[in-house]
Amino acid sequence: MTAIEVRGLRKTYGSRTAVSGIDLSIPHGEVFALLGPNGAGKTTTVEILEGHRRRDAGDVRVLGQDPGAGGRGWRARIGIVLQSATDAADLTVAETVRHIAGLYPRPRPAAEVLELVGLSGRAKTKVRALSGGQRRRLDVALGIVGRPEVVFLDEPTTGFDPQARRQFWQLVRALAADGTTILLTTHYLEEAEALADRLAVIAAGTLVAEGTPTTLGGRAGAGSTVSWVGPNGRETEHTDDPAGTIARLSAAGIDPATLTVARPSLEDTYLTLIGEHR
Amino acid sequence: MTATENPERTALMTTADTATPLPSTVRMGLGRGRVEILQFFRDRTAVIFSFLFPALLLLLFDTIFADDYDHPGLSAARVFSASMIAYGIVATSFTTMGIGIATDRDDGTLKRLRGTPVTATAYFLGKLILIAVLTAAEVAVLLAVAVIFFDLPVPSDAGRWLTFGWLFVLSVIACGLLGIAASSLVRSARTAGAVLNVPVVALQFVSGVFVHPITQLPGWMITVASIFPVKWMAQGFRSVFLPDSTVPLEAGGAWEHGRIALVLLAWCVIGSVLCLMTFRWTSTRDA
Numbered sequence A: 001m002t003a004i005e006v007r008g009l010r011k012t013y014g015s016r017t018a019v020s021g022i023d024l025s026i027p028h029g030e031v032f033a034l035l036g037p038n039g040a041g042k043t044t045t046v047e048i049l050e051g052h053r054r055r056d057a058g059d060v061r062v063l064g065q066d067p068g069a070g071g072r073g074w075r076a077r078i079g080i081v082l083q084s085a086t087d088a089a090d091l092t093v094a095e096t097v098r099h100i101a102g103l104y105p106r107p108r109p110a111a112e113v114l115e116l117v118g119l120s121g122r123a124k125t126k127v128r129a130l131s132g133g134q135r136r137r138l139d140v141a142l143g144i145v146g147r148p149e150v151v152f153l154d155e156p157t158t159g160f161d162p163q164a165r166r167q168f169w170q171l172v173r174a175l176a177a178d179g180t181t182i183l184l185t186t187h188y189l190e191e192a193e194a195l196a197d198r199l200a201v202i203a204a205g206t207l208v209a210e211g212t213p214t215t216l217g218g219r220a221g222a223g224s225t226v227s228w229v230g231p232n233g234r235e236t237e238h239t240d241d242p243a244g245t246i247a248r249l250s251a252a253g254i255d256p257a258t259l260t261v262a263r264p265s266l267e268d269t270y271l272t273l274i275g276e277h278r
Numbered sequence B: 001m002t003a004t005e006n007p008e009r010t011a012l013m014t015t016a017d018t019a020t021p022l023p024s025t026v027r028m029g030l031g032r033g034r035v036e037i038l039q040f041f042r043d044r045t046a047v048i049f050s051f052l053f054p055a056l057l058l059l060l061f062d063t064i065f066a067d068d069y070d071h072p073g074l075s076a077a078r079v080f081s082a083s084m085i086a087y088g089i090v091a092t093s094f095t096t097m098g099i100g101i102a103t104d105r106d107d108g109t110l111k112r113l114r115g116t117p118v119t120a121t122a123y124f125l126g127k128l129i130l131i132a133v134l135t136a137a138e139v140a141v142l143l144a145v146a147v148i149f150f151d152l153p154v155p156s157d158a159g160r161w162l163t164f165g166w167l168f169v170l171s172v173i174a175c176g177l178l179g180i181a182a183s184s185l186v187r188s189a190r191t192a193g194a195v196l197n198v199p200v201v202a203l204q205f206v207s208g209v210f211v212h213p214i215t216q217l218p219g220w221m222i223t224v225a226s227i228f229p230v231k232w233m234a235q236g237f238r239s240v241f242l243p244d245s246t247v248p249l250e251a252g253g254a255w256e257h258g259r260i261a262l263v264l265l266a267w268c269v270i271g272s273v274l275c276l277m278t279f280r281w282t283s284t285r286d287a
Helices: A042-050 A093-099 A110-117 A131-146 A162-177 A189-195 A240-252 A268-275 B007-018 B026-041 B044-064 B078-108 B107-116 B120-150 B158-183 B190-208 B219-227 B228-241 B244-249 B257-278
Strands: A002-013 A018-025 A031-037 A057-062 A079-083 A148-152 A180-185 A198-203 A204-211 A224-230 A235-238 A261-262
Touching: A002 A042, A002 A180, A018 A042, A018 A180, A018 A198, A018 A204, A031 A042, A031 A189, A042 A057, A042 A148, A042 A180, A057 A204, A079 B190, A093 A110, A093 A131, A093 B026, A110 A131, A110 A162, A131 A148, A131 A162, A162 A180, A162 A189, A180 A189, A189 A268, A198 A268, A204 A268, A224 A240, A235 A240, A235 B219, B026 B044, B026 B120, B044 B078, B044 B120, B078 B107, B078 B120, B078 B158, B078 B190, B078 B228, B120 B158, B158 B190, B158 B228, B158 B257, B190 B219, B228 B257
Parallel strands: A031 A180, A031 A198, A079 A148, A148 A180
Antiparallel strands: A002 A018, A002 A057, A198 A204, A224 A235, A224 A261
């Protein structure tokens, strides 16, 4: 059974179409990344799956439930990580986590959650005194304290410094290792590549590609670019058989220190994909 | 699928599956009440403005209108002390509730709670606990000011305190529920204070909170004021703190306790209906 199942999802705001016919199928335990430029429909899609927003058309099931009619029992099984909340400023970190834990039937212990997000040392700090990155980690703590089966992470690392982002990735991997299904939206391609089992690119409200980080957009069959310094200076060649090219070049006496083999990066693939749909 | 058509039933089934029942609304409401109170008292600006403003008004009024009425044993200070308790309850219950919900909508509190198994009733219960505690503290401060500075005689018979008790409870619930309903008219927390104070201040004057005897007001104004709770609250608190010899100064020539209770109960019902009809977890409206 799939954790998240979406068929023909549509949503318009007035005359503007935000999502025009999306299909998704995410099995239990998978980390799935939704990539796309601003305004592509990522947040709208996620908010519909969270039950925060109504859809205009399509069939949506999260843990077998229609989020638009999801009751308390269903909400106890999902976890939502907010991206811009400034609530609970006058409470301490531990008070906030304990309070939200009290709304769930089988919460994780507050100390365990704080350890998981790396905020153990700040348990008695007022929420308003946290740095931006710490505040976002608290949001993650509040999203997972209820032991959810599915976690929604909408652009969770926006504004993080590189070190905080790496720590956050460790946290997501730990959750995934626990068997939690994770739907992540992000602008950052290296983030999707580092975390996602599968990913989809969304542009102008439709999915333009879906695959694994290595196969997305025909990346696996896209070939390689081999470059070297020969008698005539730097030369490049596009090939589907880089090993053969290298063997030929080394037989011709080319200095291997000048040799590079490049495959199209996920970023190249992504930019091509969204470029075609602008 | 029947499951999607009946979310309550599905929720029950899911609960049974996980073996541990969901926390009850009362338990979650008490939890909400606790963090609401913690947050309020840690925000010093809110504490100062909520508590000290009505007390400051009482000090000013009682000092300016220090002259005695023609009525034996009746000082202006005594009249204003009684009426100002009604004002304190409206200011604290209605305004604090309205601003609080607008703030919760702005800062993500409501969005966060909407993603958890909490019920709207538990959220409201938490807010009502907060305003009940705040309003009780407010009334205590006002009474202390009135007794210490202006020699307000505190009633000694149990009957008057009983009146005080039910009046207080009904007033806080009616004003609190109306505050929840009014919060849906407020676009953001920044403008909430200004928007909510307009009906509050207007009703104080129309309802004779600052004018005694109320019969000095034009007849139509008393008729309008009689629709709303404030006039009845002020009248009720005068019945607690003023001598019975002042009854002829009231618009109806009597304390009218039964009518006061009925009007406040009616507003509790109207407030509940308005809450259910107008409350929104988020400010974004779906097309």
